[in-house]
Amino acid sequence: MNDFTTDQRFDRVLSVEMFEHMRNYELLLRKIGLLE
């Protein structure tokens, strides 16, 4: 997830059982916000 970037946009971003393995939620949610 750290390396993941894309110019594509999505109607939904779903995640099943990944967030409990993540630490930097601020960065994570910011990156996910850019996908929508």
Place this chain on the structure above:
Amino acid sequence: MSVDLRIAESGTRPDRLNPRRHPQPLNRQRPATSAATVLKPLRRTTAGFHCLSLRQSPDCRRNPRRERSSITSVPGSSFSSTRTAAQIQLLLLILPQRGLISEEHMLTLTCERARCRNGMAILELGCGWGSLTACDGRAATLKSKQQSPASLQFPASAGIHPGSAGRSGALAT
């Protein structure tokens, strides 16, 4: 999804007023015929584990051939197409009967909660199997490190399952 559950999940009602009925409401929503449909192919197998093919799955009805072709259309994926298909088959094979039903119900419920509809572009972020994408019937499991952004392509497909996506991809961390 029941009206009550919908209200509870909308967040408009304070949590303390929500009835604590989990997980019964989720189980009760599923038709009893669903289990019977699953059990039928199960009886034909000899092992204690079930050999449920993707096609026979009640909640995620799909065309296995189409699914496989969807998997193959991911270019440069570190998961080879056959391996991904084999892994999904293995997943279905090793999960105990009840486990698979609840797993599929949960994935279906996830799609319902996200209000996924056919034709939507959906990205799955996750670890492991990419079960949601597999359940959706259009598995495009990508490994982020080997996958450059330009090569991210999502297979167009015709969804059978109402909660399924038109284009979807799974990103394995």
